[in-house]
Amino acid sequence: MSTKLISWNVNGLRACVSKGNFYPFIEREQPDAICLQETKLQAGQIALALPAGYHEYWNYAEKKGYSGTAIFTRREPEAVSLGIGIEEHDHEGRVITLTYPEYHLVTVYTPNAKRDLSRLTYRCRWEDDFLHYIRALEQTRPVIFCGDLNVAHLEIDVKNAKSNHGNAGFTDEERAKFDQVLDAGLIDTYRHLYPDKEGAYTWWSYIGHARTNNVGWRIDYFVTSGILATKIEDAVIYDDILGSDHCPVGLLLDI
Numbered sequence: 254m255s256t257k258l259i260s261w262n263v264n265g266l267r268a269c270v271s272k273g274n275f276y277p278f279i280e281r282e283q284p285d286a287i288c289l290q291e292t293k294l295q296a297g298q299i300a301l302a303l304p305a306g307y308h309e310y311w312n313y314a315e316k317k318g319y320s321g322t323a324i325f326t327r328r329e330p331e332a333v334s335l336g337i338g339i340e341e342h343d344h345e346g347r348v349i350t351l352t353y354p355e356y357h358l359v360t361v362y363t364p365n366a367k368r369d370l371s372r373l374t375y376r377c378r379w380e381d382d383f384l385h386y387i388r389a390l391e392q393t394r395p396v397i398f399c400g401d402l403n404v405a406h407l408e409i410d411v412k413n414a415k416s417n418h419g420n421a422g423f424t425d426e427e428r429a430k431f432d433q434v435l436d437a438g439l440i441d442t443y444r445h446l447y448p449d450k451e452g453a454y455t456w457w458s459y460i461g462h463a464r465t466n467n468v469g470w471r472i473d474y475f476v477t478s479g480i481l482a483t484k485i486e487d488a489v490i491y492d493d494i495l496g497s498d499h500c501p502v503g504l505l506l507d508i
Contacts, residue, residue, distance in 0.1 A: 255486060256506045257282065260360065260399035260473060262290040262456075262499035266323070267299055274496040279304060282491075284503070285327050286351075288360035290401045292321035301325075312336070314346035321346040322360050322400070328353065337386040342379060350390070355508050356481070357390045359398035366403070366421040373426060376403075380430035384437060395478035396439075397506075401456075401499065402474050406431045406441065409451055410471040422472060438479040442504055443471070443488040453490055456499045464498075475504040484508055 259282060263269035266289060270276070279287060283304075295313050303309070307325040312335045314320040330351035336343030351358045361383065366373040390396045404427045408414035417423045435441065447453065454469025463469060475488060489503035 254508070256508045257284045257503060258358070258397065258399065258475065258506070259284040259287045259491075259501050259503045260290070260475065261287065261501035262362070262401040262473060262497060264291050264497040264499060265293040267294070269496040270299070270301075272496045274494055276302060278491070278494050278496075278501065282503070286358060287325050287501075288349075288358070288399050289323040289325075290321075290360065290362035292323050292346075293318050294321055310349055310351065312346040312349045315344045319345070320362055322349050322362055324349050324351060324358070324360050326351060326358075330358075337383060339382050342382060348383075348386075352394075354394075356395045356397050356478075357393075359387070359390070359396060361398055361400040361402070363401060363403045366424065366427065368421055370421060370424070373421075373424065377426055377430060380427075380433070384430075384434060387439070388437060391478055395481050397475065397477045397481070397504070399473075399475045399502070399504070401472060402431070402476075403472055404428060404431050405470045405472055407444070409449070410453075412452075412454065412468045412470070417470075422470065434476065440477050440479055440482055440485075442475045442477055442485055443490070443502070445482065445485065446488050454492070455490055455502055459498055473499055473502045475502060477504075481506065481508075 310324045312322045332352040334350040347362045349360050364376050366376045405411040405423050455473035457464035457469040484507045486505040491501040
């Protein structure tokens with residue numbers, strides 16, 4: 254049986270819905286679960302009109318209009334956890350974990366290092382703690398985590414690699430942290446299937462017709478435990494879907 258999972262940084266869920274593509278996309282794709290990042294909401298600030306049968310799980314940032322994550326899933330989980338259990342990290346609504354018999358499903362909105370790299374040290378600390386969290390989850394069952402990881406891992410994952418080197422999201426430090434994720438036996442599902450695919454981006458600046466010209470970055474991912482490698486049927490970038498500066502990404506698994 255095939256399971257379809259989708260992840261999307263909506264850059265403000267109310268704004269994304271108002272642009273008209275959010276509900277039609279869900280109706281078209283009928284995902285088993287859709288994971289959102291950067292919802293920028295507090296409880297009660299939106300009344301969703303999701304198709305029947307979806308359970309909603311939210312993690313709101315304490316700061317209004319900032320960060321936040323959500324998962325809408327057809328299948329009720331065994332358990333739900335918000336955050337990663339570390340006080341320093343758990344005020345910004347960045348992580349939700351749903352536990353199923355076959356796997357843990359995690360949505361994550363990784364902190365941005367900021368344009369001036371003022372948050373890079375914190376970002377690296379987050380990466381270490383998040384990987385530790387994922388490895389702990391793997392002690393009980395495989396993990397699927399997805400979201401805006403705010404890093405273009407390889408030169409092929411950003412349009413202008415040379416000129417962007419050292420910029421937030423493409424620093425040596427951030428890319429090395431993603432190396433550590435892969436070294437831990439986890440899989441970047443898109444590059445697992447499409448190692449040489451160029452022009453495969455998930456985020457484009459609103460400046461300078463970047464999306465029209467496909468001057469983008471691949472910073473949205475599905476990452477799985479290595480044990481799920483044989484279950485991966487496809488990894489998808491839905492670059493035709495507008496509504497945010499990010500497009501949705503998907504994963505099809507034989508589970």
